[in-house]
Amino acid sequence: TEIIALKSGGVSIDREIFKGKVNYSKLYKPFLIRKYDEMNIETNEILNDVGTENIYPNKNIHKSIMKKLGNYGFLSMIIDKKYNGNRLSIASQSKILSKFSSYNPSLAVTTMVPNSLGPAELLQHYGTEEQKNYFLPKLANGSMIPCFGLTGPNNGSDAVGDIDKGIVVLVDGKIKIKITLNKRYITLAPISNLIGIAFKLEDPDGLLINKKSGISVALVESSQEGLLQNTYHNPNNAGFPNGTIKGTIYIDTNQIIGGENKIGEGWKMLMECLAVGRGVSLPATANGSSKFITHTIMNYLMIRKQFNMNIGNMEAVKEKFIDMYLNTWIIHTSVNFTNHILDSGSTPSVITAIMKQQTTERSRTVLNHAMDIYSGSGICIGKNNFLTKFYNSSPIGITVEGSNTLTRGLIIFGQGLNKSHPYIFPIFQNIQDNNINEF
Template sequence: MTTVLSLLLLVAVLLGIFAAGLSRRAGAAGFTVAYLLLGIVLTPVLLHPLLLLLLFAVLAVLLIDSLRIRLISQPAQGALKKMMPPMSATEKEALEAGTTWWEKDLFSGKPDWRKFAGMKLHRLSQRERAFLDGETEALCAMLDEWQIHHELKDLPEDAWQFIKDKGFLGLIIPEEYGGLHFSPYAQSRVLSKIASRSSVAAVSVMVPNSLGPGELLAKYGTDAQKCYWLPRLARGEEIPCFGLTSPEAGSDAGAIPDNGVVCRGTYDGEEVLGIRLNLSKRWITLAPIATVVGLAFKLRDPDGLLGDQQDLGICCALVPAGLEGMEIGRRHNPGAAFMNGPITGRDVFIPMDLLIGGQDYIGRGWQMLVECLGAGRGISLPALSTAAGESAYLLVGAFARIRRQFGIPVGKFEGVQEASAEIAASAYTLEAYRAFVTRALDDGAPSVLTAMAKYHATEMMRQVVNLSMDILGGRGIQLGPRNFMALTYQVVPIGITVEGANILTRSMIIFGQGAMRCHPYLADELAALDDDSPAGVAHFDQLFTAHIGHTLSVISCGILQGLGLGWLSKYDFAPPIMRRWYRRFDRLAAVFAATADIALATLGGDLKRREMLSARLGDVHSQLVIASALIKFHSEQPHSRDNDEHAEYALQRAHGAALQALDGLYRNFPQRWLGCLLRVVFFPLGLPTAPVTDEQRRRLGDAMLKDQPVRRMLAERVSLNTEPDDAMGRVHATFALLQEVEPFYEQYLRAEDSLPGSSVAEKLDAAVKSGIVTAEQAEQLARYDAMRYDCLLTDAFDRNLESLDVRPNRP
């Protein structure tokens, strides 16, 4: 019995040493002292010569560098070199591009929550707020999505001119070149406000401010390129597009078939050194109206005009759309009316000074592109998704209160509340996520974080819009100027597809790139594998032993927190309502880091091909980030019960999604015994399950129907039209009037069946005579009833679905 107790105590000592992250020498000394004391006091068998010899042999390997290198690190280096698959040049460039932020802290398994609590989200400047309330609202007032989509097939000319004149195409361009140079958060707010009125307008503004010539020039352009092109782009004198995707190459940039050859040619009447391009691009937004094309292509120098190297890699260039050989102007039909089309070019000659960044950036095109993907992934697409979520919250919530069935608002039915609660939680999460990710973009270009944002924001948009259509029923599917949801439903697949299809992003990029960019040692270890020199082996040994120590540390933290010792952490810097969430996600961070390290160690390069496992690890990492966004956003909102309930529901959902991903990972681990062991070690009492309750669903479903702080906060982020003849405006206006009349409206409804008369007017007259309502209240109720009925109607057309038939159809 004493032997078992001693072994348990030694395991506890080891866990404590590893969890504390002690150095090798301090940890070895501490364990040795504990071992000898237990042998003297409790279990003499521990002092057996053979056991002591084994102990000192292990300590020698641990502490003597030459011995450890020869017995452990050098064999490990050789084994890992064989296990790891070769990495393409584009993969290396993608992994080296961009920065990291809080997602790296989470991947470490030991995030500094106190540092996190001190972080502040971005606020709009006075100039940004003025633009949002002024020019952006003015643009929104010019937009009618039904007209844009079904009649004009484009933005109105006056809207296009307004966009150019007011600087919407230069949100990212520095002020010294005539741009507005807004913060990432302000860019997102502008785009989402526009998207709340028109996705076509939002996409049209988004592209020049996302991956494209403007951003590439601002970051990498020569002084001459910046001085010439950026002011023209900021003023809208040039309309840019960017050609990346080819018919046979989408996300795999290494497979780009478009090519350029270094040669001499004639440009503007002079013979110069340049590039002859052949290209075929598709799905290029703004291509039909673009005046300048940003282009990604492979460059070759077969005649050695630039040096000895023939294959120069991927490059980016500016190509005026009117050059000889360029074919541009045709349109694709992506299901929305924004400009999108193919570009082809045959023997198009450009001078070297049209290479973005000049000759110094030859071969660095893919790195440039990956570093600039942050705007599209972290700003533009999440902004569109956030607009969809917030609009759904406001419009569907209002409609579900206005529309009555069986004598009560449809939003009161529990089946509807189950869907509306998800809409509410997603809208709140999207706003929190947007604020968090754009804050990260203030500090750099975190490629992993923005990939997460793109995937999860667009997936939440898909879920929100689908649930909205469920609640709206027939009101949502009948197309016409009154429909406020169908066109959003129609464009959802676009967000899912662009900037890397969501399947690819989830299964390959988030964890695949995240492990390399966020793990504290992995990338450096892999870089050191090929150096077999004594110095190289010694360097690998330092990294490898530090990696092992890190793995043991996070495993120990995960085990100790699983045993309940996480409750010893007070998190006194956090508000009381959030402390349990800090504790839960702190534990999950440790479990995730440990599980990821074990998966990498046991599967090696094979994990890259096991995409479902990789996707689940990415899901856990992503939910940790989403939870962080929710905690941070909640803390910066004015205190209210509704803010608490939205945050609690969303955090509960993120926690459950992370646990579900871990459960799926453990169940499907290739070594089934190891999956079972990990489950038992990290969750000895079983995976904690605390799903969202029905009561939470009811409360959040009810909140969507009310004028409360979260609704008002979300309403500030959209363009809130209240015109009664507008698709969205009639819902908002009717909902606003309902707030005023509801107390005496409910009195009238309770008596309605007993009142004489066959029309609303007759029954209201009877209600006045009976003293149920006053004459003034009856007048308000008559106006509300007319607006309510108008709000429920769907459009009717002639037989050919060409002209609206606007005859009233109320008996």
């Protein structure tokens, strides 16, 4: 699985940087004609409808918020229009999520999950035609709310380290897969009725014709016998649904995304599709929150006085604010640049990992400086504290889609060298193959 992770995805400007020859004209030209006005009216309407309060817990979340998100097309921004989806450019998705995040972070997280790594993304790339035609229209209109069960008590950033097992068995003469589930930290799990399940398939009795095994991904509806969605997490009072998926279930082989032919290809599928969450959703939320925080603190500096002077004129405060502004600008420009790369059709795994790690870390720096400047008002919860909702959600962006510590060490440096350096991976491959001549 480590080799698959290191080899997955494509390259872009990162390889050109290694070569020392970057074609800037090719990279920047499309910015002049890019349109960012898709869904502006709908975005403002949904924000006015939902407001700034945390959207969860809320017993009417299906009827009130999720239905509205589905009707407006915010749950299907990655689904093709032929499945009644509302497929948008990466730039437009990013802008919408940034705006959501600046106003209501809990709404942003709830919206990004159906548009990131999960049932819709995996179905479009690997699903059978029957699976696509049945599930995608329901995901598009919000009648099916997806989540993706990958992590558990013993597999976090090492997602397949000690993953749930699925054993091929015979039940009444029919081939079934018995899966014992113990998933944790699954966003939208408490309200989801279509669940993607990652598990390690084993066929000890050789019942499958193709004799395949390994990490696989299946779709399970909430009506599945034996499935439990009874226990919940509270992610730092950030206000979005999160919980566990448990139970022992028996599924058919046609519930595997892509059918039996895709058995054992789950890790490759996940790695190839991870760019959306890492490269789009999380940087977009960092972008929106940092802009809001920097803008509000800038206004606060103009009205708050101490020692008979505006605190904005104090050099120590200026130093922190300038650092906030710098980091916000870096996030903004890098998000625009990466969106352009992704919209051009490239899927650079290392660049998206850099974006995830750098934007979430820099947005945390922006937030911490803002807390220092807002001082006592920043640590007292209340309606006038505009930082609390961002402070609660900041550690989540650092942690999800691969903890930043792992992302920096394994993906950025490890995968970065393997993907972009002209010689390192061939050397490694020749050692693996014991190919002395090529080595």
